[in-house]
Amino acid sequence: MQHQEFEPPADLRDTIKCFWYNRRGHDEDESTFEVIPDGYAEIIFYFGRLCGVSYDGSWQQLPSPFMIGLLNQPANFYAESNLEIIGIRCFPWTVFNLLGLPSGKGGVRISEHPIAGLHAALEEFINAGKIEDALAQVKRYFLTVRSKIATDSIISKAGFAMRESNGTMPVSLVANAAHSTVRTLERKFRQSSGYSVKDVSGLMRFEQVRNKLWHYPESNLVSLAHELGYADQSHLSKEFKRYSGTTPAAFARKAKKSA
Template sequence: MHDFHCEFDPPAPLRGAIRCFWHTRRADHGPSFEIIPDGYAEIIFYFGSCYLDGMPLPSPFLMGLLNQPLQLTTDGVLDVIGIRCYPWTVFDLLGLPADKDGLRVFEHPVAVLQPALQTCVAEGRIEDAVALLADYFSGAQPAAVDPTLFKAGAAMLAARGVLPVSQVAAAAHATVRTLERKFKQSSGHTVKDVSGLMRFEQARNRLWSAPDANLAELAQALGYTDQSHLSREFKRYSGMTPAAFARKRRP
């Protein structure tokens, strides 16, 4: 049995809140694995075993925005089905108050799907599992995304986290103060927090696919002040410099 990953687009009515559904099977590695920060929040269902600091996690749990890598462990094959959400929509989607917790255990009616999802995964019917989740959230009638947050999020995503807050506010036709208030209420984070993670994610992905990339050119392309700025921000979120990350990625 080998590792596997695939992603599925959400139905059109959910695309303002959900980036994608995904399935990962983790089989060929050791018991410990690392979750590296990115610009999304994830609702996580898992099938197998998953521990944080030796304590089993419930399924589902919420993986919010992280400021540093998180170490989890398993003791066998681990299947995960995730719902990748925008940080400014995930709490409204679940009907929960926003907070800044990186990993959050929560109680929610969606947990009733765990047995049916487990059956689908055990039988290899991943598309059926995703359809169950899509049907659930489509039928749950989540609150519509605030137009200001929708426009701000679209601008941030298009710019990959490079826009300063004032330009994000202008794109959303809002004042900086109004935008920051709505963003904090919906995500638990500031616009700058989320933009920084988006930009780090771009740097991480570039170095993952091209570990020999020129770091000065990468810093310029992603809107960092210079290479040292890139290195500081990269180390802040990953615990290592971009050069060290690239060395680790090389064969």
Template sequence: MEAPDIHHKEFAPPVELQDAVSCIWYSVRDFGAVQTGFEVLPDGYAEIIFHFGDSCDMFYNGRLHPLPSPFMMGLLNQPVHFYAKHKLVVIGVRCYPWTIFDLLGLPTGLTGVQLFEHPVAALQAALTKLVKAGKLEEAVALLMQYFSDTTATNGTDTTLIKAGAAMRAANGTLPVAQVAAAAHATVRTLERKFKQSSGFTVKDVSGLIRFEQVRNHLWRYPDVNIAGLAMEMGYTDQSHLSREFKRYSHTTPAAFAKRPPDSQRL
């Protein structure tokens, strides 16, 4: 299948959002007149997704289901398949999974692709006008301002922020005890707070962060030596990396490396 044309741009968040938001991004794809499928793989983030165009459908239970805008893409543990046609514009708020629920003021527990009710949905009309006018960067700025204002009332536990920063700095390779030490917390306290804030354990999220790094490395360097990559990323051996990679991607690292890196995100 020929990949659609893609224009993707990411914007660093302002200082007041940096503990909760990795970036706000937009992506523009022209799929043509035929409805086309694309795959989104797991990573170590949760995202709020706005989309603009003819349609954005998700395939599950044997059929296509239309997705409203916005929807939430929580942590994934397997690939998700979407379908679109003609021009699709997507704007995403890429959050850390241990902060997204505090940022939105929502209860923990939304994983995978989820519908959610929140005042941020009221921005859809204003964002649509900006997108139709081709003012994508203004649309991004509007979202940044909204969430900058939101953080004034919805804060995140500093223990989680420190733990999350340590996990990402180590590409998901730190043992739980070392993550707890970096956060100045006991393992028991950290696990409790992490489960409450993200719905996942520290080990769960570390595994996704490490998979994300391997996935990105294979996209950039498809001819990499898998055994050497396993050692670099802290896996026991090549077989360990392959098992974990197949768990999240449903394919082997070698087969994945042959794919074009065009379906990273919506």
């Protein structure tokens, strides 16, 4: 499997975390792979055979592109070999404004949108092995879209503060950083993302624990809980199981086996 991530142009860094490309080769078998929640929304273009997704217990077919909003539990994707993906990883408080869609909760979202018009051109580049050209096309699209939308300074400042603190900053301090009251911030944040500041911060913080345990499975949970602002180890473990469906210890054991 090949995976690459690419920095967005400067004018997109307040809305998009990164662009990425992933390829499963001909020699890889059909498989189901799990996507664990994090603090981002993803717009996914795929080329090949991505058969479907299971979320909330049921399988559904997927068009290209589709969007993965904030997940509150893992989602399982079924794919065949020779699959290529171009992903756009967005901040959840910017993705709906970027796409001109009403915000809302939900994991995997499918809706008709002008962005689908990119698929044919991207497929030509992918089939010709011109990955950089495909990514350049996607970047141009989002630069054009971004130039036409207004930025809410409160949401922008709040998002920056949340990112800098990896989701550990209390809502009251996020509001201070955004020069807003908590009430105004929460109203605007729900309008932009469909979620509260606390909801998104919780996922961002979980993502930090997940990444730490995956790369350093011997990490001390008490220290992690303190570092990331959990009340104690029990609180960390409860939140981790809420989003991942498993305990931190079981996840760390899995990470060791995959090393």
